[in-house]
Amino acid sequence: MTTIKSILNEQVGNALCRVSSIEQCKANVITASRPEFGDYQANGIMKVAKRLKQSPRELAAAVVTFLEKKNISLVESYEIAGPGFINIRLNNSELISRANVFLNNPELLVSKTSYPKTIVVDYSSPNLAKEMHVGHLRGTIIGDSLVRILERSGHNIIRQNHVGDWGTQFGMLIAYLQEIQKSKENNLPRQLLDLEHFYRAAKSRFDSDKNFADESRRSVVKLQSGDTESNKLWAQFIEESLSHCDAIYDKLNVTLKREDLDAESRYNNQLSEVVRILEQKNLITISDEAKVIFLPNFVGKDGNILPVIIQKSDGGYLYSTTDLAAIKFRSAELKADRSLYVVDARQSLHFDQVFSVAKAAGIASKKISLEHIAYGTMMGNDGKPFKTRSGDIVKLTELLDEAIKRAYELVTAKNPALDKELRKVIAEKVGIASVKYADLSKNRTSDYIFEWSTMLSFEGNTAPYLMYAYARIKSILKKPEAQNFTANISSLNEIEERLLLVKILQLSEVIQIVAEDCYPNQLCNYLYELAGLFMKFYEACPILKSEERIRNSRLALVSLTAETLNQGLDLLGIETLEQM
């Protein structure tokens, strides 16, 4: 179903074009900034009036006259206000009939795009040499939410988990594995249970023992030249590491599967081809025996030129080369319209460069939009990157376990009468949801402070608050008096009912914005406001105690609220509970 905002944008925009005789002009309709301004407001009149050198209020009056003649059923009234805004109030029975369509067809709450695209989303992408740590959390969670939102909007989504499974540190790990295997008492699976520990042990061996370091380097060469034994160990290592990732994804309720893997090693045999293309386009310069590209748009003011290294002086390749090969694949083979990289903001220069090279060399098609969906760093409450007290990187699995533990204590404190097993289930969902929501609800581009107390709070814009709101709604619907209500909204007399209903109808509008700009916090804000409006409705309007007609209508509204909350949270990757 076309959203209200789209209809208004089209109708008011059209009227504006007709009245002003300007072809390209936008109505710029947004939801009203204050309730007394109505439901929506058109902000675009002033800009057009400016171009016409006309009084904005006069132009607004002409637009309103035009619109009133068209008699759009959705609109109750227009009002010109301030310097030239058009405030729009919607018609109640139209709102009700829209809502009733959603009640009977909940899948329509989020409308499908008219222009489906093929969109590659590269996210999570852990380094398989180590265990997943807190640094992988944001990208994994934000990426997964975007994927859900884009998919639900009707796009063709190709997930790509670009795991780091190649490169120098694997030589070190393999050498260390071999060393361990030689000694009798060790068994491999147990050693690999703690990847982080294993990596650190290998690393300290590498740093302290020259012979071992040399052995590691030889090991890389053996691996890359296809040595059977090395490759067998490598594959074993990768498998073990991937199963760690799977466990994390499962715990986090993240949709990434094995078939979404797009490991770096996949591109090994295409790297020389990438270099050949770049050479053919005369982009390569030899500098200090390395093959690099100097891009004119990356020249600093002082003439300092930033190079992109494509091939090292020893012939080895770097991640820029791999990324170019991946762009080639996503562009030519997957035929993507958009390719999103949900990656740490600190890599923005790298992506600027790689995207520029890809475009300049024709490795990326003309149509593909390459977008770095950057996110900020997770900080501790001291404002520095999040670490343990001893200064170590926090393993993701430990962080999640702590979240669940804290949630269990909280649930027990709030509701000690609940069965222990049930509390465990609730704690698991609430704990994970809290961590995810804390991440999603903040503007992704800025660094954010990780704080247990705020994310596990039941107050404010948090997962527990939203989940509680949902559970509360569901409990109403489970009452005996709530059974067999006729599933239609018929009354919208109370202001709280109306505000709630209009909000529900806006889910799709928010989803459209997020699908475009990739800021999931906008969906979080929406859901928080939705839950707040429900609470206000709940306080102000008796549901079960009202006379039958009102009761039925309100129950339908309650049911639609539940549906909207549930779907919205699902698009964030957050599961709801019937009872808390």
Next chain:
RNA sequence: GCGCCCGUAGCUCAACUGGAUAGAGCACCGGCCUUCUAAGCCGGGGGUUGGAGGUUCGAGUCCUCCCGGGCGCACCA
């Protein structure tokens, strides 16, 4: 040195991408439970949006310059 990002209430964050009187939560103060989950709701105080200019009907948002912070800049990813 050069480049990118950021600076909003005591704290954590919003502000629909240039719109009307900058909003929430925490903390603080005061109300509301024999009544659908009080894990809730209502009200109050708290701001020169780091500073100074500029652009325009209109700036937290755009431009310039300062101040303060974070992060990147040649063979790691």
